[in-house]
Structures are given as C-alpha cells and as structure tokens.
Amino acid sequence: MARVIFMGSPAFAVPTLDALIGAGHQIAAVYCQPPRPAQRGKRFQPTAVQKRAEELGLEVRTPVRLRSEDEQSAFAALGADVAVVAAYGLILPQPVLDAPRMGCINVHASLLPRWRGAAPIHRAILAGDEVSGVTIMQMEAGLDTGPMLSRAELRIGRRNAAELTDDLAKLGASLLVDYLADPASSPPEPQPQPHEGVTYAAKIDKAETRLDWSLPAEAVERQVRAFAPAPGAWFEHGGERIKLLAAHLAEGSGVAGQVLDEALTIACEGGAIRPTVVQRAGRGAMSPQDLLRGFAIPAGTILP
Incomplete structure (x- = not known):
C-alpha cells in the first residue's frame, strides 16, 4: 500500500479520499483550499474535503499557495510515495510535482485532451457532448497536459451538472484505486495525450x-x-x-x-x-x- 498525500477541495474529491482509505492506503496529509466565507452570513466554511478529512481524524493543511520554500519543504518532508490530486484548485509548482516518489497523479473529470481546465463537467453538458468520463493523469507543469495513465467513459444522457459530478466522482475514485491497487505489477505505459481534439474548459462566468x-x-x-x-x-x-x-x-x-x-x-x-x-x-x-x-x-x- 502507498503512502499518499491527498489534495482536493470540493465534494467531487471526497469519494476518491474515501476510496483510498478503504483500499488501505496511508494518508500522510490532506491538502485543500482554505475555508472561505459562505454567501449567506459570510461565515467561513471549510471545503467538503476538509470536513471529511477532519471526520476521519486526518491531518489537514490549507495553504493559500505552495510557492514558498517553507511550504514546499513541509510537503516533501511527508515522504509520500504519491500525491493524488482531485479538483484541488491550486497550481502545483515543480518542486511539489517532483517531491513524491511516484510524482503527482490527477483525477480529472473529462476524457482528455477534451476539456482541459477548470470546468470540464459544465462545458461538456453545454457543448452537448454525448460522452464524458474520467482520466487519471500524471501531472506536469502544463494545464492538464500530462500523460494518461487510465481512463473510463460515461454517457451523459439527461444528467445535470450535480448528477454528472456525483457519478464521475465515483468513477474516478474506482479508477484511481484500481490503478494503485498492486504496486508489484507493471502498470500500462503512460500514454501521451493526442494533439488533436484539445479543448479548454474555462471557468464559468x-x-x-x-x-x-x-x-x-x-x-x-x-x-x-x-x-x-x-x-x-x-x-x-x-x-x-x-x-x-x-x-x-x-x-x-x-x-x-x-x-x-x-x-x-x-x-x-x-x-x-x-x-x-x-x-x-x-x-x-x-x-x-x-x-x-x-x-x-x-x-x-x-x-x-
């Protein structure tokens, strides 16, 4: 079993965290976005991942950014085999990407290279895509440009954004755990993303x-x-x-x-x-x- 740093913020990421724990992986720490004021009352609310991690008794870290040497040293000191990233929301500098033995792996809610970026689920529905899915990707400096490790499709049908998010979150959790299941086996070779078919899922205005x-x-x-x-x-x-x-x-x-x-x-x-x-x-x-x-x-x- 791997020693994992988990990095995620919204509800989409929670099933992946739960699946990693259920599969017996050791969570060294959980990184998520800092609490922010809610629309009503302006009280600071922790992210869905922070709430779940605290319920599980896991160490939670909420840095505003990861650019400082102190933050990067603290990350590296965790001695992780791999960092799993699912809708974390912060850019990972190269020292962070390089720190875990197996690097950083992203659970991305699209069939890359289609819908790289911040809002792949919304963009897929708006565009009338018939199929969405999840890609497990080795992270690199570019925006969702890294080689693909595993992927699975899901027909969109008449799902709305919340329904598709829930179903893709479960699919991504299962796909990620399957990929990490047996470190003794030889996983498939990472596949570079094709140059054709690249689209960008800009944040919703x-x-x-x-x-x-x-x-x-x-x-x-x-x-x-x-x-x-x-x-x-x-x-x-x-x-x-x-x-x-x-x-x-x-x-x-x-x-x-x-x-x-x-x-x-x-x-x-x-x-x-x-x-x-x-x-x-x-x-x-x-x-x-x-x-x-x-x-x-x-x-x-x-x-x-």
Whole structure:
C-alpha cells in the first residue's frame, strides 16, 4: 500500500479520499483550499474535503499557495510515495510535482485532451457532448497536459451538472484505486495525450448563467442542466431573478422568450422548453404551478 498525500477541495474529491482509505492506503496529509466565507452570513466554511478529512481524524493543511520554500519543504518532508490530486484548485509548482516518489497523479473529470481546465463537467453538458468520463493523469507543469495513465467513459444522457459530478466522482475514485491497487505489477505505459481534439474548459462566468432565449431549445435546456442546481440558470421578470433548476423540451413556437401558456412553456429561437423545477430568490425549489400562484407571468409575456 502507498503512502499518499491527498489534495482536493470540493465534494467531487471526497469519494476518491474515501476510496483510498478503504483500499488501505496511508494518508500522510490532506491538502485543500482554505475555508472561505459562505454567501449567506459570510461565515467561513471549510471545503467538503476538509470536513471529511477532519471526520476521519486526518491531518489537514490549507495553504493559500505552495510557492514558498517553507511550504514546499513541509510537503516533501511527508515522504509520500504519491500525491493524488482531485479538483484541488491550486497550481502545483515543480518542486511539489517532483517531491513524491511516484510524482503527482490527477483525477480529472473529462476524457482528455477534451476539456482541459477548470470546468470540464459544465462545458461538456453545454457543448452537448454525448460522452464524458474520467482520466487519471500524471501531472506536469502544463494545464492538464500530462500523460494518461487510465481512463473510463460515461454517457451523459439527461444528467445535470450535480448528477454528472456525483457519478464521475465515483468513477474516478474506482479508477484511481484500481490503478494503485498492486504496486508489484507493471502498470500500462503512460500514454501521451493526442494533439488533436484539445479543448479548454474555462471557468464559468456569471454572465453565462443567464438563459439565452435566442438559442435553440436544445441549447437552452443544456444551459439549465449545466448550471443545476448551482449556480442555477436564470431569467429575469418583474425585477426578480427566477432560476430554472430543471426543464424539458416542449412543443410550441413563438417570439424568442415568449411565455406560451399557463404552464410557463417558453419559446426559444427554435422550439420551446417547459420548466419543471424553479426557484425564486431566497426561497426553496418549487414547481412552476406554485411559482405562478404568487408571481404572475401571464401567457404572452416576452422574457428578456
């Protein structure tokens, strides 16, 4: 069994940490992003990985960056066989990449070289990809450019971002543990990433979460799934933002953004969508029927 430094922050990384422990690997320390103020109340909240690591009684380190010699020396002093990185969120300097005996291995939520970068799950849904997956990659200085050690596919179907994240997290955990399972065996040779098919998954900008009725209905429905449940795709009416947390394609046509009926079916540039779960600011998720009882959006309204 390996001595592992685990580096991850959001909920996506938690199944990998649990799987490493379940497989008998020794966790030398857990690195994650520092606690940050939550949206409500501005209280500092630890990351999902920090919470889980503390539940397990593991040493947690939350440096703001890893550039200082002191941080790099402290990392190297852990004497790890390997560092496993899953959505950590900080750039690893070369001395950190070089410190573990087997280097640093990344659990990345895409089929590299497609969707290198920060938001591969959201970008895959927005682009209408039929297939996503996980790549286990040997890390190097470039952004998700290292050689591939293992990979597995998963059909996206109608999953939203949260559902796809959960399923890819489980897939990645299993794939990583399988790769590390038997150090006595000879793992497959690392495969360089092909030069063809490289795409970059830029961080989601808040402006992208506003629903764009000028797009075909299929693209608008993908917007809903890509941002559900958070940050949430939204439209504005009566000075208030309404989030669409779930929707499906519907029959109907009209001016882009036109409300077509009393069920809140909305016309797009081509086709229409019908929301099934919505949310007003400061309130819980609800059906469109419940929304419309207290917040009128009559048929014929043109939503901006």
